[in-house]
Amino acid sequence: MDTLINDLLNIVGKTGVLLGDDIALRSVDWFTKAPCEAKAIIRPQSTEQLSQVMAKCHAAKQPVVTHGGLTGIVHGAVASPNELVVSLELMNQIEAIDAIGSTMQVQAGVTLQRVQEAAQEIDMQFALDLGARGSCTIGGNIATNAGGIRVIRYGMMRQQVLGLEVVLSDGTVVSSMNTMLKNNAGYDLKQMFIGSEGTLGIVTRAVLRLHPNMPSEQTALVAVPSFDALTSLLKLASKDLANSLSAFEALWNNHYALMTSATTKHTPLLATDSPFYAIIETLGSDEKQEAEAFARVLEKALEAGLITDAVLANSSTQRQGIWDVREDIETLVHELNPMFSYDISLPITHMNEYVTALEGKLNAQWPETGTMVVFGHLGDGNLHIMITVRDASPHSRREVEELVYGSLVKYNGSISAEHGVGLEKRDYLALSRSPEEIALMKRMKLALDPKNLLNPGKILA
Amino acid sequence: MDTLINDLLNIVGKTGVLLGDDIALRSVDWFTKAPCEAKAIIRPQSTEQLSQVMAKCHAAKQPVVTHGGLTGIVHGAVASPNELVVSLELMNQIEAIDAIGSTMQVQAGVTLQRVQEAAQEIDMQFALDLGARGSCTIGGNIATNAGGIRVIRYGMMRQQVLGLEVVLSDGTVVSSMNTMLKNNAGYDLKQMFIGSEGTLGIVTRAVLRLHPNMPSEQTALVAVPSFDALTSLLKLASKDLANSLSAFEALWNNHYALMTSATTKHTPLLATDSPFYAIIETLGSDEKQEAEAFARVLEKALEAGLITDAVLANSSTQRQGIWDVREDIETLVHELNPMFSYDISLPITHMNEYVTALEGKLNAQWPETGTMVVFGHLGDGNLHIMITVRDASPHSRREVEELVYGSLVKYNGSISAEHGVGLEKRDYLALSRSPEEIALMKRMKLALDPKNLLNPGKILA
Structure with missing residues (x-):
């Protein structure tokens, strides 16, 4: 065993170190289930132990990758054989x-x-x-x-x-x-x-x-006839439900239709021919008041032609049914296999133009195999885009990435709204950040981690 | 004229440079009206101009103090005769x-x-x-x-x-x-x-x-019989008005009684013998609904003995009348002359103990002249404390500072909740921050401003 591992063993004890087969048993990628390749997994039980671990690693110039729940999807947890993993799993109080x-x-x-x-x-x-x-x-x-x-x-x-x-x-x-x-x-x-x-x-x-705590929860799934109607609906809900609006999720037709198709476990609560759908949710403290306000907004939207149909959840089972369609990523992974996943943000006013252009380019480049679905947190300017071209080769992946990220530049969009950069988006950072911003990030990194030991190569090359 | 000033004149033009008497005309301290002492005030009209100005200052190792609206009260805008002021006043679009x-x-x-x-x-x-x-x-x-x-x-x-x-x-x-x-x-x-x-x-x-926008605004001033009642009232309002509660300001008796005494311009809306007062405000989109919910909470509070009296504003004039007592700092400056002003935060559970102990110490040390008033944003854990000992000498100021800040340490409180540190609180930073935190701040400063040109000596020595 190498000296460093032995030193760390003395700090964290036997239960604090995983070696050999125990390492590869855990995967570092939620999608691909790729095994961990680190030389050891260190599991400190206290801040003091971790402090001592890092002091040793620092002295030995040992790079370290930190693991949490391993649900990230930008390869931020990938560790190579020369790296150590520090997992916080025993510090869970x-x-x-x-x-x-x-x-x-x-x-x-x-x-x-x-x-x-x-x-x-x-x-x-x-x-x-x-x-x-x-x-x-x-x-x-x-x-x-x-x-x-x-x-x-x-x-x-x-x-x-x-x-x-x-x-x-x-x-x-x-x-x-x-x-x-x-x-x-x-x-x-x-x-x-x-x-x-x-x-x-x-x-x-x-x-x-x-x-x-907000005991009153109102949830509706609505069918929306156009993107303009979708932004008007967001505006209406933001205004009339200003204090209580807690979610405004948009589903493009390609998402809703796929998720509720015959081969999936979901039955459509609304007809599947609407261009857009939205899940609207409010959280409040007064059930009666909230329900009335929520119903009024849906009525207003119906009258104004912003929605063409709606299902209002009247039980937690129905509520779950509505959210399941949105949160079930497994079905997407299965239907769009092999799937590339993107998480972008851009100003809401440009979203439709962006998505339409992207779909056009995808279909032009992969007329037979290109399929994409779009959904996301419209109110935050955040879209999730899932694409398959029925080919997982690095070449195809890169070509799709270039389509998705390249088209973002003119809208000053972001290549990562909420998933982070990790390894996966690192090469595209310059599409969302200026040379001055990246230089400043590097200056921060150098100031705080001058030996480049903490998750090296993630975010910044 | 020195070469640097001449260079800067070429960048920002004549209207962009203030010299001589124009400098001392503006004060850098809202309380004392102390005049600016900088060697010049530079007023760029664009980011590009400021960029060129800073490049010149950087080359000349010229320290710079940035001015905004000059309403800060921790001496962050103080500039010495060897410093330049950069004012953003012409960039106001x-x-x-x-x-x-x-x-x-x-x-x-x-x-x-x-x-x-x-x-x-x-x-x-x-x-x-x-x-x-x-x-x-x-x-x-x-x-x-x-x-x-x-x-x-x-x-x-x-x-x-x-x-x-x-x-x-x-x-x-x-x-x-x-x-x-x-x-x-x-x-x-x-x-x-x-x-x-x-x-x-x-x-x-x-x-x-x-x-x-939130067109519906509800405002009340209430009398509160004890500190426990005050925290219970905050809890009640936070829960029952969870989505709409926009302000919860507490006024200690010493504040309310002084502000509404015969020598001031304010007439008391409630009897002045209550130990505490609170201003409660909600913002919402539906006037009728909000007013009902607000009234219900006040009723509940009255029944539970959390408040003993209340005035509910029913016009914007009344609303303003309630807020005026809270926002009128001039009267405090006048009544507590010479006044020392503090802005601290600490966990709500310890506030009463802290204030009581502080008042005890102040009265023991200055039995004749010591006076303090307390008010602030209770919901944020933030108190403003105004103290006079009828003596503005540096010695007295320091003794009072030591009382106010020294007593905070055991509660892990902060010497600055919202006003910042500037020059005024710099020497006390170590009471609220650990050596490791301060070392890390210095590391950031060094990484971003290695020549120590930007507002040097503020926050960090």
Whole structure:
């Protein structure tokens, strides 16, 4: 065994080190299930242990890849045989809850779902929500600045974090566990680490912001006759449901029709010939009031011709049925095999033009095999685009990437709305960021991780 | 004239340079009206001009202090005779408004109030609000991460900024004018500059997030019998008005009684013998619904003994009357002359203990002259404390500072909730931040401004 591993074994103990077959047993890619190739997986049980681990790695110039719940899809967790993995899986405690201050203090390895449940237990809510909730961890949510379905109301993960503890590449522990909504005593250091994908520091603990519980949930699936009607509907809902609108998801016809086709497990709740669909959701505290306001908006939209049909969920089963169509990625993976997945953002006004042009180019280049589906968080300017050309070769992948990302440039769009960059989008970063921005990112990286040990090669080449 | 000034004159033209008497005419301190002492005030008219100015200053190792609306109160705008001031006052345009994307693109020198009004004109709102709205600028709001009265609903300035353009100390322009709610394409660079008080870069333009307009505004002033009742009232309002609660301001008896005493211009709307008062405000889209919900909460609070009396504003004049007592700082300055002003945050659960202990110590040390008033944004954990000992000597000031800040340490409180650090609180930074945090701040400063030219000596020694 190499000396470093032996040193680390002395720090974290036997249960803290995985070697050999145990490494390849875990996959680093949710889509491809590619096995982990790291030389070892180190599992510290405390910040102090991790600090010592990083001090040793720093001295040995050992690069490290941090693992959370492994639900990321931009290859941010890929580790090569010369790299060590640090997994936060044994640091998964909820340490404290303050109902008056509306905060929760947790270790980074706790899952999103456990945090959500712990908040519910004291009649509050943790506002971040996304499909991978059962597996993804708070540390991963912070490292990637996770988004999800309620950003329009509560913001991304960045807005849910009040305090942070990180271990720097040399083992220094920076504890910045602020619990207050307001704290302007110097630079807000946590902001640098949120969304930096493990390249600037390793998140070990956090203070999370809780929100009041919202017992009243209204959900509808509506059919929308045009893209203009879709943006007008968003405007109407944003205005008339301003305080309570918590999700506004758009589904292009190609998504809804595929997801509810005969070969899938979903039955269509609405006819499948509408150009667009939307899932609208509100969260509130007063069931009667919320239901009335919600129904009024749907009526208004129907009268104005912004929607042509609607299903209003009147049970949690129906609500789940509506969301299942949106959240079921497995069916997409199966139907669009082999599938390329994209997560972009651009100004809402340009979305339809962008999507139509992209579809045109895809069909021109792959007239037989090109298929795409589009859905996403319209209110956030965020679209998910899934494409297959029935060929997973690197060459085809690159050609599709160039179509998807290349067409974004003229709209000042982003190659990554919420998934991050990782390895997958690294080569396209310059399409969304200027040379000055990338130079500044590199300056930050150099200042914080001068030996380039933390998730090296991710985000920045 | 020195060569550098001459070079800068060639860049910004004659109207762009203020010299001699024009410099001392403007004060750098809202409280003391102390005159500016800089060697010149440079007023660029474009980002390009500022970029050239900074390139020259960088070559000449010329330190620079950035000025916005000069409403800050931590001496962040103080400039010594060897420093140049860069004022953004001529860069005050609103460049674009996107009603569908809900964004506004502005130059840094525009006032907060003009941004608020421009948003209203398209039936939207800009959510940051604070007393200095007519003078403070968006650039200053960004540089200080301004807070104000609606943080509980909309967050601080940080949450209102989608994109940013900054000029670095060497003149490099970093344009990161993102317009989307979600953009995870690499590090979110703007976060570093927000709240850095002009020490890392000069903000020149921004993309601001707009929110739907909220035509229905409910405001009440209530009398609260105890601190426990105050936190229970906050909890009740946060829960039952979860979506619409936009302000929850607490006034200690010492504040309310002083502000409505015979020598001031305010008449008390409620008897002045209650231990605490609160101003509660909601913003919503449906007047009838909001008014009903608001009245229900006040009834509930009255029944539960959380409040003993209430005035509900039924006109904008009454609403203004309630807010005037809270926002009238001039009267405080007059009544508590010479006044020391503090802006701290700490966990809500410890607030009463902290304030009581502080008042005890103040009265013990200055039995004849010590007077303090307390008010602030309870929901944010943020208190403003105004103190006089009828003596403005540096010695007395320091003794009072030590009382106020020293007592915060055991609660992990912050010496600055929303005003920033500037020069005024610099020596106390270590009370709110660990050596590791301060070391990391210095590392950031060194990485971004290696010659220490931008607002040198502010925040960090």
